[in-house]
Amino acid sequence: MSETARPPSVDALARSLAGTGLPQPMLVEVARAAIAAGDPASALRRAAAAGRSLLQPVINATGVLLHTNLGRAPVPGASDGTRYSNLELDLEDGRRGSRQDRAGPLLARACGAERALVVNNCAAAVVLVLAALARDRDVVVSRGELVEIGGGFRIPEVLAQSGARLVEVGTTNRTRLADYRAAVQAPGADVGLVLKVHASNYRISGFTETVEVAALAGVGPPVVADIGSGLLDAATPWLADGPPPWLANEPAARQTLAGGAALVTFSGDKLLGGPQAGIVAGRADLVAACASHPLARALRPGSLVLGALQETALAYLRRDGAAIGFWRMATLPVADLEARAAALGVGRPVACASVTGGGTLPGVEIPSAGVAVEGDHRAALRARTPPVVARVAEGVTVCDLRTVAPADDAELSAALAAVARP
Numbered sequence: 001m002s003e004t005a006r007p008p009s010v011d012a013l014a015r016s017l018a019g020t021g022l023p024q025p026m027l028v029e030v031a032r033a034a035i036a037a038g039d040p041a042s043a044l045r046r047a048a049a050a051g052r053s054l055l056q057p058v059i060n061a062t063g064v065l066l067h068t069n070l071g072r073a074p075v076p077g078a079s080d081g082t083r084y085s086n087l088e089l090d091l092e093d094g095r096r097g098s099r100q101d102r103a104g105p106l107l108a109r110a111c112g113a114e115r116a117l118v119v120n121n122c123a124a125a126v127v128l129v130l131a132a133l134a135r136d137r138d139v140v141v142s143r144g145e146l147v148e149i150g151g152g153f154r155i156p157e158v159l160a161q162s163g164a165r166l167v168e169v170g171t172t173n174r175t176r177l178a179d180y181r182a183a184v185q186a187p188g189a190d191v192g193l194v195l196k197v198h199a200s201n202y203r204i205s206g207f208t209e210t211v212e213v214a215a216l217a218g219v220g221p222p223v224v225a226d227i228g229s230g231l232l233d234a235a236t237p238w239l240a241d242g243p244p245p246w247l248a249n250e251p252a253a254r255q256t257l258a259g260g261a262a263l264v265t266f267s268g269d270k271l272l273g274g275p276q277a278g279i280v281a282g283r284a285d286l287v288a289a290c291a292s293h294p295l296a297r298a299l300r301p302g303s304l305v306l307g308a309l310q311e312t313a314l315a316y317l318r319r320d321g322a323a324i325g326f327w328r329m330a331t332l333p334v335a336d337l338e339a340r341a342a343a344l345g346v347g348r349p350v351a352c353a354s355v356t357g358g359g360t361l362p363g364v365e366i367p368s369a370g371v372a373v374e375g376d377h378r379a380a381l382r383a384r385t386p387p388v389v390a391r392v393a394e395g396v397t398v399c400d401l402r403t404v405a406p407a408d409d410a411e412l413s414a415a416l417a418a419v420a421r422p
């Protein structure tokens with residue numbers, strides 16, 4: 001057998017492409033495709049093409065000021081303050097492309113979904129899924145999950161708006177598998193979906209019973225899990241030290257899909273740590289049905305959001321949690337915060353507790369550190385440039401350093417010194 005007849009391994013070929021700067025999972029796919037095509041030498045060209053297919057600044061020399069394929073109006077950036085992008089342009093063949101071809105597929109890869117679609121927020125994602133997959137049909141929901149997420153977003157009203165019929169099962173505190181089965185098998189029932197809604201912003205404790213997605217998947221109709229927070233993977237491979245203890249039992253996209261959910265919906269700007277967006281991820285045929293529904297056009301995001309979400313997705317694929325502001329701040333060691341608190345040189349260093357907020361992980365606290373200044377100085381701190389927003393507890397103003405960028409420590413120190421001066 002000649003040396004040249006033996007193809008390189010996928011891993012070796014992918015490693016040889018590291019210089020392209022693309023995340024490892026993308027390089028593995030490129031290497032696999034090159035080997036499958038019997039043309040390993042094409043790997044570098046394929047990697048370059050994959051890089052070029054990402055959303056990026058382009059120079060619009062068309063003279064068309066609002067070019068549809070270049071994201072219409074230019075956005076802030078570049079030398080003279082504005083730039084176009086390849087939002088709907090395929091740089092490979094010069095034809096019209098889809099804005100959904102980047103952030104969505106990258107996120108799908110990061111959570112093990114077949115396909116994903118990006119819309120404006122998670123509320124929009126839920127509305128779209130219900131309208132596209134359950135219009136004029138029954139949707140079974142536990143009475144314990146008929147929740148208000150916030151801002152008046154109430155599951156029964158959203159269901160009604162999307163043209164689906166709500167079938168409530170169980171009770172506020174206890175819903176069993178048999179309740180779901182009975183609703184699906186009831187005479188005249190036409191169940192399009194079973195909907196599971198994560199009670200993101202509150203907890204019911206005590207005499208409770210709920211049914212896990214894995215069990216619901218056996219009932220029959222596709223299970224849609226509105227997990228809300230956008231935790232991509234419970235194993236948090238983007239964090240060197242693994243899942244932090246405060247993550248508790250937050251449902252994650254990868255595990256919920258692996259457990260049998262046909263679709264998950266989640267926010268871009270909660271635990272995902274990206275821009276405001278909503279993601280529908282899961283079975284390719286169901287995501288495709290959502291993508292081709294007329295509402296998808298009304299709910300589509302623009303290039304600023306898709307560009308920021310693409311960067312977030314690439315960071316997950318690089319397993320680089322430090323590149324995602326939320327995860328970097330949330331996992332800073334308390335000792336580092338204590339050192340910064342001492343170095344501020346103003347106020348009294350104190351232990352405090354951060355929270356994730358945004359309607360996620362209610363009751364969960366992350367140990368933190370900051371400084372305290374006697375008295376309520378909130379108004380004076382807000383009046384500063386840049387404004388400083390602080391908490392007051394028992395007549396003491398507390399600044400938690402976990403959420404302060406280290407580059408702003410000097411500014412915070414000056415602000416506290418100014419307001420604390422007698």
Ligand SMILES: *Cc1c(COP(=O)(O)O)cnc(C)c1O
Pocket residue numbers: 121122123124149153197198199200201226227228229266267268277278359
């Ligand atoms: C936060 C949340 C929503 C709403 O998400 P937005 O992105 O703010 O629209 C919907 N469902 C669940 C379970 C949530 O936690």
